[in-house]
Amino acid sequence: xxxxxxxxxxxxxxxxxxxxxxxxxxxxxxxxxxxxxxxxxxxxxxxxxxxxxxxxxxxxxxxxxxxxxxxxxxxxxxxxxxxxxxxxxxxxxxxxxxxxxxxxxxxxxxxxxxxxxxxxxxxxxxxxxxxxxxxxxxxxxxxxxxxxxxxxxxxxxxxxxxxxxxxxxxxxxxxxxxxxxxxxxxxxxxxxxxxxxxxxxxxxxxxxxxxxxxxxxxxxxxxxxxx
Amino acid sequence: xxxxxxxxxxxxxxxxxxxxxxxxxxxxxxxxxxxxxxxxxxxxxxxxxxxxxxxxxxxxxxxxxxxxxxxxxxxxxxxxxxxxxxxxxxxxxxxxxxxxxxxxxxxxxxxxxxxxxxxxxxxxxxxxxxxxxxxxxxxxxxxxxxxxxxxxxxxxxxxxxxxxxxxxxxxxxxxxxxxxxxxxxxxxxxxxxxxxxxxxxxxxxxxxxxxxxxxxxxxxxxxxxxxxxxxxxxxxxxxxxxxxxxxxxxxxxxxxxxxxxxxxxxxxxxxxxxxxxxxxxxxxxxxxxxxxxxxxxxxxxxxxxxxxxxxxxxxxxxxxxxxxxxxxxxxxxxxxxxxxxxxxxxxxxxxxxxxxxxxxxxxxxxxxxxxxxxxxxxxxxxxxxx
Ligand SMILES: Nc1ncnc2c1ncn2[C@@H]1O[C@H](COP(=O)(O)OP(=O)(O)O)[C@@H](O)[C@H]1O
Ligand SMILES: [Mg+2]
Numbered sequence: 001x002x003x004x005x006x007x008x009x010x011x012x013x014x015x016x017x018x019x020x021x022x023x024x025x026x027x028x029x030x031x032x033x034x035x036x037x038x039x040x041x042x043x044x045x046x047x048x049x050x051x052x053x054x055x056x057x058x059x060x061x062x063x064x065x066x067x068x069x070x071x072x073x074x075x076x077x078x079x080x081x082x083x084x085x086x087x088x089x090x091x092x093x094x095x096x097x098x099x100x101x102x103x104x105x106x107x108x109x110x111x112x113x114x115x116x117x118x119x120x121x122x123x124x125x126x127x128x129x130x131x132x133x134x135x136x137x138x139x140x141x142x143x144x145x146x147x148x149x150x151x152x153x154x155x156x157x158x159x160x161x162x163x164x165x166x167x168x169x170x171x172x173x174x175x176x177x178x179x180x181x182x183x184x185x186x187x188x189x190x191x192x193x194x195x196x197x198x199x200x201x202x203x204x205x206x207x208x209x210x211x212x213x214x215x216x217x218x219x220x221x222x223x224x225x226x227x
Numbered sequence: 228x229x230x231x232x233x234x235x236x237x238x239x240x241x242x243x244x245x246x247x248x249x250x251x252x253x254x255x256x257x258x259x260x261x262x263x264x265x266x267x268x269x270x271x272x273x274x275x276x277x278x279x280x281x282x283x284x285x286x287x288x289x290x291x292x293x294x295x296x297x298x299x300x301x302x303x304x305x306x307x308x309x310x311x312x313x314x315x316x317x318x319x320x321x322x323x324x325x326x327x328x329x330x331x332x333x334x335x336x337x338x339x340x341x342x343x344x345x346x347x348x349x350x351x352x353x354x355x356x357x358x359x360x361x362x363x364x365x366x367x368x369x370x371x372x373x374x375x376x377x378x379x380x381x382x383x384x385x386x387x388x389x390x391x392x393x394x395x396x397x398x399x400x401x402x403x404x405x406x407x408x409x410x411x412x413x414x415x416x417x418x419x420x421x422x423x424x425x426x427x428x429x430x431x432x433x434x435x436x437x438x439x440x441x442x443x444x445x446x447x448x449x450x451x452x453x454x455x456x457x458x459x460x461x462x463x464x465x466x467x468x469x470x471x472x473x474x475x476x477x478x479x480x481x482x483x484x485x486x487x488x489x490x491x492x493x494x495x496x497x498x499x500x501x502x503x504x505x506x507x508x509x510x511x512x513x514x515x516x517x518x519x520x521x522x523x524x525x526x527x528x529x530x531x532x533x534x535x536x537x538x539x540x541x542x543x544x545x546x547x548x549x550x551x552x553x554x555x556x557x558x559x560x561x562x563x564x565x566x567x568x569x570x571x572x573x574x575x576x577x578x579x580x581x582x583x584x585x586x587x588x589x590x591x592x593x594x595x596x597x598x599x600x601x602x603x604x605x606x607x608x609x610x611x612x613x
Contacts (some may be wrong), residue, residue, distance in 0.1 A: 100236035
């Protein structure tokens, strides 16, 4: 069986003024469908950069990056946006909810890009908010919710379109221990019960344990823990 | 609609900033409308004139008079149906701020030339019979609460002294542009007084009002009159009443031009204000816009949010500004300052221009922030610390 995500000899550098700062050198990694992988490493090691490349919000300099058989490095900006809308669910460290939208409307947001009817959208949003235990908070605005609750809304927003992969960048980085445990539990359940493929960046060893597999990134190179 | 809801919610997010920007927009759009109305009112006065009426004045300047005997010689020119005359009086009623135009006219036939002034026949007759009688327009009478029979004291400036006039007639305007803020009385009354006090200033005429029998012959009549007085002590300049009024406006042209320029400067300033608001707004929302793009929303969607917000802001401001323009213009029209205009009315074109300005302001204000927001690189936007 071929991997869901195939990464071969991937490289990425940033330009800072005149200077070229290499961030990722020659990354090769496969991620199987249904896997839950945690990407560990010290701050600045390039974890977010790798995750962003897989999520299709950044472009590599070199290498192959195939997701579900599609080489996403070949896609144009518009195609890539459509591809993200249907394949990627994002979970950010600071939730990144729209402050002017209620929990319900935030979760509905990605569905605005589909051609589901209003009734179908409402049904889906209600179901998804129920799954993350926020059925009673639908009409609350982000600033009326705790950090843990906001991250659960963000999880609902990420899974409401039923994407191929969930990408999580430090999803517990801004949460207290209790809320963090909740969020990790939820991710584990999404992986175990619904078979969601999850890629999670974290520098917290405790959080990383929630995953099935750990990958270490050090100075732009993968080291140990793989397999 | 989702788009509209998002835009509306965004507009009223930073309440203080939106409130201040809106206040600026309301004032700017209203000021623009009022200034345009001032310009319109200048020209409306000229357009209200009859095509068959002409005015002869001293060729050197309006302030120089002409001898009264010119009248008979003008009368003799072909196609001249009737001749009357009027003299600017320039007196003060109680206080200078109560300004209204006053004219000493030939009481016998002056008003026959102005069918747009509607009289009660018995009142007009009473005016003609009273040497100290006066005729006032309806708006002026209403402004000071005058009734027929009231005595009005006026302090002369060009004709020094305390003058007393008794209102004998109040006329209405046939239409909105007819001037009904004027005050008329007998030229004879003034002239008798001049004969006694300043004989050398007596029997002098400010302007002759001429009615021609055929409006197509005004050019010919004007040439004939001016030729008649060529090389005499007071050479004349004859033109149609409309041209005369426009000439008067032309003297004011610099002012009118300045008013026009100012009205657009006002719009330009508010454009900068709204652009600044939009720039601040867009900068604060970088993370949100980057998130929307990450979720798969197009750059066009993001640009649309910025444009929509700027447009919503401008249109709300313009709507309120336009609504306010009407009562403020009405208030001005009823004030003494508004007395110099026959009709100070906001017209449809002005309202369209106000809307158009709002649309331009919205578009221009959103241009740079909209472009920038649409072009945000997602990873950089997400790394941005608001
Ligand atoms: N847009 C960018 N422009 C310039 N440098 C960047 C950019 N994004 C990341 N970097 C640099 O790349 C390196 C890796 O960043 P990142 O992937 O965010 O690390 P991590 O998530 O492991 O902390 C850092 O040195 C960072 O400063
Ligand atoms: Mg990171």
